[in-house]
Structures are given as structure tokens and as C-alpha cells.
Amino acid sequence: MAASLEIPSRCVIWFGQPPAAERGALAAAGWQLRCVSPAPAMAIGLRGRDHLVAVVDLRHLDAEAAQLLLPWIEKHHHLPWLAVLPAGLGSPPPAWGALLRACQDQFSLPLELPDLLSAMQRQCDGDDVPLAATHNGGGLPALIGNSAPLLAVRAALHKFAPVELPVLVTGETGTGKELAAQALHALSGRAGKPFLAVNCGAIPANLVQSELFGHERGAFTGASQRRIGLFEAAHGGTVFLDEVGDLPADAQTSLLRVLQEGTLERVGSNQPLRVDVRVLAATHVELEQAVAHGRFRRDLYYRLNVLRLPMPSLRERGADVLLLAEHFLRAFRQRHAGRARGFDPGAHQAMRGFDWPGNVRELLNRVQRAAIVAEGELISAADLDLVEPDAPARRALLQDARGQVERDVLLQALRQHGYNVSACARHMQISRVTVYRLCRKHHLELPAQR
Structure with a gap:
């Protein structure tokens, strides 16, 4: 990977043991977690390119352990320090005084994770952190929700984004595979370069080679001038191939060459051209079956399936469906006048009980239609055209x-x-x-x- 594409990691040194929910939220926001137990001869290796924040979790540290931290704090006073205090704490014990004075922010239980993440992000202000990672504590606003499956997706995005390897995004239709690809690009070192997406199944088979790799003038009937293909146009950036399993055999061969050698040839030319692109691909079908039936090259499958990102269906995401519905309604009301301002309890129940075969895309369409047809300020299950969950x-x-x-x-x-x-x-x-x-x-x- 070229040095120019490297981006620094965001690391939180946590003195204590955060519970699983907090660990998941930190990973989803793009923070690498290093848990440390204070000891008399404590030494922690710090990498120069990391953006570091230190959190002292006094829920799990006694006075003696807190005292052991003081020499380390004095040695690393340049780091931003935050403290998490136990619930029901009146005045802090005297042994904590010097420690708390060294911390820029203090948080009491119940711990509000968005507040903590926001404070940690503020400590990184001025650092060279990708812009997409700074919104909503690194939560990637396009991927809305707080469910465990979506937090796992966000954590994977932050892990995969800096690595210059192909990513295969899988999942049902309408789960947001292209949004995930956009997030990978935005969090990577290629964020300022082009992001070009194409649906491989929507291009006529006889034009796929030309669309992806370009053609020379006179290469075929109707080729009146040279055409730059998608991969050349995305040089330095990212190409997202949706429904990659639909590529015809000759295009699969050309794509394999791009992945293996970083070169392509325009249709009608034998002159190789070097391109620098990261390839992200998506499919809603099992490519393994396509390989078994001879419809997809085995070697290309292994080249694309280096990193795999499964997108959860909407029915797996629990209460996220209500957050998404509210978001889609707010976005609709910003563009169009209408009476609908929210959802009644029956609509909430119906949305939670529905299977959502079309996933997030289906939810968006139903909310927009309901916002138009609703007669009152609250959208009902009937407005959403949903079958009641008790039937x-x-x-x-x-x-x-x-x-x-x-x-x-x-x-x-x-x-x-x-x-x-x-x-x-x-x-x-x-x-x-x-x-x-x-x-x-x-x-x-x-x-x-x-």
C-alpha cells in the first residue's frame, strides 16, 4: 500500500474493563481499544502515527490502582485524559484528586455513550482524521441504527477501510450495500479521489467491456471516438461493482487482470494501461454457487473475496426500523409539504412485526408513500399498507x-x-x-x- 494512502488509527487506552456494549460502540465508531490494568512497572507501547485518547474507568479501579496511574499520567501529560466515575458518587475520594485534575472531561453513570464518543472525538480535533469518521462519533450517518448487527458492520468498515484490499459486500437486495461501499471509500485514504459505481447486471453484455475498460476509435461499429472506461476514470479512487456475479466471461477475465496486475486494455487496443483503483464488489446471491455451476471464475472469486462484509437484513435489526422510518420521514418533509409528522403506535407495531423482504429500500418507499396519503399528522399502519402483525x-x-x-x-x-x-x-x-x-x-x- 502506498504511503500516501495510509491514514492514522484512532486508539483509546482504557484503564479498566469496559462492558461488551461499550466495546461494541467504540469499535463501531472506529476506535481501537487497548485495555490496561495499572501495575507498578507499567509500560505501554505507543505508535507515533496513532491518535490516542486515555480513559480512566474508576468504576473498576480502587484507590491503590488509581495512585499507580499518577506517574504514568505525568509522563504522558500530552495525551487527552477522560474519566468515567462510579454511580452515586458524592465527593470523590482524596486519593483521586490529582488524577481527576489531570482529566479534561469526567463522565458519571449512567454513561451516555454518544457523549463519551463526542468528547473523545473533540480530543482529536485538528488531527488528520478522515472527514467521514468525524460525524456522529464516527458512526457514519448514512448507516443509521444502533442494533448489534449494524454496530458490527460499522466496526468492520473502520477495520477494512484503510486496507488496500478488495472487499466483497454481501446481503439481500435493499440492505444498503452501496452505502457501505461509499463509507469504505470515505473512510479510506482515497476519500478525495473518485468513487464510481456501476450495476453490472444493467449493462448489455456486448457493452460491458467498453463501459468498464473503454475502447479505441473504430474498435467496433459505432465506435466513432475513443472512450475512457470506468476504471480509467476512477484512477486513484474506488470502483464499486454491484451485482458482480452478472459479469460475462470476457469481462471477468479483464477484471482479474486489473486485480492481479493493475493493468487494463481498451477494446481494440493491445497496449496495457496501468490503473490505480481499489475494487469493491457486491452481490445478493451466493457466488460460491455461481462458481460451482461455472458461471463465475473461481480465481476471480478468490481475488474479490479477500475481505467480506455481510450486510444484515432489516428484520435482523430490531428497533432500527423505527429510527430509519423517522429519518426517512424527516428527510421527506424537508423536500415536500405534508401533514404527516410522525407515526402512531399501530404503525410502530406494524413496522416492528413486518418481515421487510425489500429491506431498507422497501421501508423508504413505504414511508414516502404514507407521507403523501396520510390524512392526519400521524401515519398509521394502513397508510404504510402493512398487514397488522396480529394477523x-x-x-x-x-x-x-x-x-x-x-x-x-x-x-x-x-x-x-x-x-x-x-x-x-x-x-x-x-x-x-x-x-x-x-x-x-x-x-x-x-x-x-x-
């Missing part, structure tokens, strides 16, 4: 009906195009990989149908 039989019936309609539409399109998957995908305006997935879902055997 599982009705929900199951509705899902079965939707599944039957989906199967009928797919079968009709396949028959109409002679079971040609590419033609069927263009007709339905979906990717070929999605056609294969729907065939498996509805038990339609393509070879048998042909």
Missing part, C-alpha cells in the same frame, strides 16, 4: 399470493423468449443472476423446460 394467517396468504404472481410472471417471460435467460432478464429489467435465483426459488428447472 399472521392474512400475511401468509398475501405472501403466497405474491409468490404465485411472481412465478407466473417469470414463467410467462421465459416462455415468451424461448427460455433465453438474457432475453428474459432484459424483458423483466432485472439481472440474469436474479432470473436464476427466481428459477431456484420457484423450482423452475431451465434445462428441463428447454
Whole structure:
């Protein structure tokens, strides 16, 4: 990795043992945690490029341990120091006096993690910390929520972002894979360079090579001038390949060359061009199955699957659905006039009980539609067009009906195009990989149908 792409780490030296919830929040905000127990001959290795904050957790340190810290504090007085105090503490013990005077901020229980993270971030002001990491305590505002699965995603983003390796983002449709890719780019040393995204399944197969790698004038009929491809345009930055499993075989070969050698050739040229890009890829299907069936190169799969980031479905994220709904409603009201200002209890219950097959994207669409059709200030479950969670039989019936309609539409399109998957995908305006997935879902055997 080039030195120019290196970014410093943010490290908190925690004297004590924070509970699991606090550990998860620190990791999600991009802080590396080093837990230390004070000892008479205590020595801590400090790396010069790290941004350091020290936290003295007096919930778990007695007076003797606090006294052992004083020489270390005096030696490292240049570090920012914060203290976490026990609950119900009246006046601090005299033994803590010198220690607390050395701390810039003090926090009492119950500990408000956003306040602590904000104070830690303030201590880094003026340091060369990526801009995207400074919002909301490093919480990446585009990825809204406080659930454990999303905190794990945020922690992984901070780990993966500085590393110049490909990342394969997996998850169901609508889970925010492109948002995660944007966050990886924004937190990396390439943040000031281009971020270019493309849906591989939306490009006609005969144009993929030209779109991604460019072409020379006269390379094919209609190529009246040279065209710079996506990878050349993103030089120095990041390329995000959504639905990478939909790439045709020749484009897979060209992508493998970019990953292995850092070079490409425009269509109609044999002159290799060197490009410096980081490749992020996403898929909502299992690439392992595509490799097993010969639809995806095994060596390319291993090149892309160096770091893997699974995105959780919305139904796994619990109360995050309510935070997201409120956020989407506020954003809608900033752009459009409307009466709706919130959600009634029935809407909250319905949103928590719904399965959200379309994930965050479906929630966004339902909230926007409800904000338009709602007659009052509070959006109801009916406005959201959600089946009530206390009617599982009705929900199951509705899902079965939707599944039957989906199967009928797919079968009709396949028959109409002679079971040609590419033609069927263009007709339905979906990717070929999605056609294969729907065939498996509805038990339609393509070879048998042909």
C-alpha cells in the first residue's frame, strides 16, 4: 500500500474493563481499544502515527490502582485524559484528586455513550482524521441504527477501510450495500479521489467491456471516438461493482487482470494501461454457487473475496426500523409539504412485526408513500399498507399470493423468449443472476423446460 494512502488509527487506552456494549460502540465508531490494568512497572507501547485518547474507568479501579496511574499520567501529560466515575458518587475520594485534575472531561453513570464518543472525538480535533469518521462519533450517518448487527458492520468498515484490499459486500437486495461501499471509500485514504459505481447486471453484455475498460476509435461499429472506461476514470479512487456475479466471461477475465496486475486494455487496443483503483464488489446471491455451476471464475472469486462484509437484513435489526422510518420521514418533509409528522403506535407495531423482504429500500418507499396519503399528522399502519402483525394467517396468504404472481410472471417471460435467460432478464429489467435465483426459488428447472 502506498504511503500516501495510509491514514492514522484512532486508539483509546482504557484503564479498566469496559462492558461488551461499550466495546461494541467504540469499535463501531472506529476506535481501537487497548485495555490496561495499572501495575507498578507499567509500560505501554505507543505508535507515533496513532491518535490516542486515555480513559480512566474508576468504576473498576480502587484507590491503590488509581495512585499507580499518577506517574504514568505525568509522563504522558500530552495525551487527552477522560474519566468515567462510579454511580452515586458524592465527593470523590482524596486519593483521586490529582488524577481527576489531570482529566479534561469526567463522565458519571449512567454513561451516555454518544457523549463519551463526542468528547473523545473533540480530543482529536485538528488531527488528520478522515472527514467521514468525524460525524456522529464516527458512526457514519448514512448507516443509521444502533442494533448489534449494524454496530458490527460499522466496526468492520473502520477495520477494512484503510486496507488496500478488495472487499466483497454481501446481503439481500435493499440492505444498503452501496452505502457501505461509499463509507469504505470515505473512510479510506482515497476519500478525495473518485468513487464510481456501476450495476453490472444493467449493462448489455456486448457493452460491458467498453463501459468498464473503454475502447479505441473504430474498435467496433459505432465506435466513432475513443472512450475512457470506468476504471480509467476512477484512477486513484474506488470502483464499486454491484451485482458482480452478472459479469460475462470476457469481462471477468479483464477484471482479474486489473486485480492481479493493475493493468487494463481498451477494446481494440493491445497496449496495457496501468490503473490505480481499489475494487469493491457486491452481490445478493451466493457466488460460491455461481462458481460451482461455472458461471463465475473461481480465481476471480478468490481475488474479490479477500475481505467480506455481510450486510444484515432489516428484520435482523430490531428497533432500527423505527429510527430509519423517522429519518426517512424527516428527510421527506424537508423536500415536500405534508401533514404527516410522525407515526402512531399501530404503525410502530406494524413496522416492528413486518418481515421487510425489500429491506431498507422497501421501508423508504413505504414511508414516502404514507407521507403523501396520510390524512392526519400521524401515519398509521394502513397508510404504510402493512398487514397488522396480529394477523399472521392474512400475511401468509398475501405472501403466497405474491409468490404465485411472481412465478407466473417469470414463467410467462421465459416462455415468451424461448427460455433465453438474457432475453428474459432484459424483458423483466432485472439481472440474469436474479432470473436464476427466481428459477431456484420457484423450482423452475431451465434445462428441463428447454
